Amino acid sequence: MFDGLKEKLGRFRKDAEEVAEENAEAVEADEETAEAEPSEEAETETQAADAAAREASETTATTSTSTSAAAEADASADTSAEPSADERAPSSDAADAGGEAASGTEPDTEASAASASATEAAPETTASVAAADEDATAAVSEESERESESVAETEPNNEAEAASETEPDSEGKSESEESSSSGFGFAKKAKSAVRGRVVIEEEDLEDPLWELEMALLESDVEMSVAEAILDQIRTELVGQERKFTESTGDLVDEALRDALLSVIGVGQFDFDERVAEADKPLVIVFTGINGVGKTTSIAKLSNYLDERGFSSVIANGDTYRAGANEQVREHAENLDTKLIAHEQGGDPAAVIYDAVEYAEANDVDVVLGDTAGRLHTSDDLMEQLAKIDRVVDPDMTLFVDEAVAGQDAVNRAREFDDAAEIDGAILTKADADSQGGAAISVAYVTGKPILFLGTGQGYDDLQRFDPEGLVDDLLGLE
Ligand SMILES: Nc1nc2c(ncn2[C@@H]2O[C@H](COP(=O)(O)OP(=O)(O)OP(=O)(O)O)[C@@H](O)[C@H]2O)c(=O)[nH]1
Structure with missing residues (x-):
């Protein structure tokens, strides 16, 4: 059942999960960046530079933090693999915001950490990177420049420098470019990670969502229903800081599950409870076009009620089609259920009325009234339905159609509901x-619930429609 749809939903889950996973990884990686201690190796190699910077800072004013001074200091410290002046600008902001300073100096890899620190500051902590950088900036004396240079030159073979020469600041740049192009600031990412949360951008989901929309439409899901599903997924997944609990896959599944449930589950009520609590007899009339399985469904429902301890009488209100009485009689005999029928061409409202009287006289719980299959475009047949409504005033009108009819079934449900209001x-x-398009769309489009699914030709092949069970089945979550 609905295998094509399951496959399509599976594809979306995979794509969306990959996107979400990518972001989640980025958050984690950045968080490591923000909090990472530099390697011991890098620290040792840069102790001299650190000392020089500190010495310089002790002898000069520490309040000078202009970017131009920083650029000068950087220039004088001079290494081939320096981060750009901008990235290293020791503004007071940078000194305050450890995360951003870390982003600029990139101490998350040995190479970049060493590169940054060897030139001017020991990255003992991100704050100290910024502070030392600031101090070194202030120290623009020839002396400190020479000291820094000599430190750098005395350790020409260290791994960090080699790495920094072969891997210049490209990493730092690409990361900052990435951050700005995604509109997903590093600080926010890091913040999210620190709080154990993950943020997903709408643009990241654009492709998977577009593919999902196409898949739903291909599965004959009504356009307005597909849009409602997408909107809800967007609302739930995008831009929200969500607890990064189990996995990003769970996050996607949860959003998709909620979205599907919100359209599939519209108007649900407990059919069995309604029957149990109703004044007897409960009168149910069935509408729908020819050949979709109305008569068979009535027989199945009679069997379903019987299994739950409710008696029923079938009224053949299909006085229009030759052979209809024989078809229903066969079912009634098979199920040992009372049948009320009139001659072909009789008044359907009168047949159902008789069945109600029979039920009242014989303590029968439920009247199941068949009607002629009619095209919703046929005015007199639709008028007959209105007459049944007036004469019998049924407790429940159930619209029957084929799941396989997809979009057509959805349109018919809407039109029948307009002509003689349905309850389900x-x-x-x-x-x-x-495809499952009708199963997903009918309730949302009509505002009335799907109550049963026919799942075969046998009398037992009638399932209570269970939105949660269906969605779990569609998503393989059972
Ligand atoms: N596979 C399958 N076949 C079904 C199901 N329900 C009904 N059918 C078959 O569909 C055919 C039409 O069913 P009917 O009950 O005669 O349809 P109807 O809507 O009463 O048709 P009219 O009496 O012409 O209005 C029959 O062969 C049924 O066995 C179902 O859930 N699954």
Whole structure:
């Protein structure tokens, strides 16, 4: 059942999960960046530079923190693999915001950490990077320049420098470019990670969502329903800081599950409870077009009620089609259920009325009234339905159509509901439907619940429609 749809939803889950996972990884990596201690090796190699910088800072004013001074200091410290002046600008902001300073100096890899520190500051902590950088900046004397240079020159073979020469500041740049192009600031990412949360950008989900929309439409899901599903996924997944609990896959599944449930579950009520609590007899009339499985569904429902301890009488209100009485009689005999029928061409409202009287006289719990399959475009047949409504005033009108009819079934449900208001729907032949478009759309479009699915030709092949169970089945979450 609905295998094609399952496959399409599976594809979306995979794509969206990958996107979410990418972001989650980025957050984690950045968080490490923000908090990482530099390696011992890098620290040792840069102790001299650190000392020089500190010495210089002790002898000069520490309040000078202008960017131009920083650029000068950087220039004088001079290494081939220096981060850009901008990235290293020791503004007071940078000194305050450890995360951003870390981003600039990139101490998350041995190479870049060493590169940054060897030139001017020991990255004992991100704050100290900024502070030392600031101090070194202030120290623009020839002496400190020479000291820094000599320190750098005395350790020409260290691994860090070699690495920094072969890997200049490209990493730092690409990361800052990445941050700005995604509109997803590093600070926010890091903040999210620190709080154990993950943020997903709408643009990241654009492709998977577009593919999901196409997949839903291909599966005959009504356009407004597909849009409602997408909107809800967007609202739930995008831009929200969500607890990064189990996995990003769970996050996507949860959003998709909620979105599907919100459209599939519209108007649900407990059918069995309604029957149990109703004044007897409860009168149910069935509407729908020819050949979709109305008569078979009535027989199945009679069997379903019987299994739950409710008696029923079938009224053949299909006085229009030759052979209809024989078809229903066969079911009634098979199920040992009372049948009320009139001659072909009789008044359907009168047949159902008789069945109600029979039920009242014989303590029968439920009247199941068949009607002629009619095209929703046929005015007199639709008028007959209105007459049944007036004469019998049924407690429940159930619309029956084929799940396999997809979009057509959805349109018919809407039109029948307009002509003779329905209380719910039965979708037959769900066993032969791989798309699931009608099952997903009918309730949302009509505002009335799908109550049963026909899943075969046997009397037992009638399932209570269970939105949660269906969604879990569609998502393989059972
Ligand atoms: N596979 C499958 N076949 C079904 C299901 N429900 C009904 N059918 C078959 O669909 C065919 C039509 O069913 P009917 O009950 O005669 O349809 P109807 O809507 O009463 O048709 P009219 O009496 O012409 O209005 C029959 O062969 C049924 O066995 C179902 O859930 N699954």
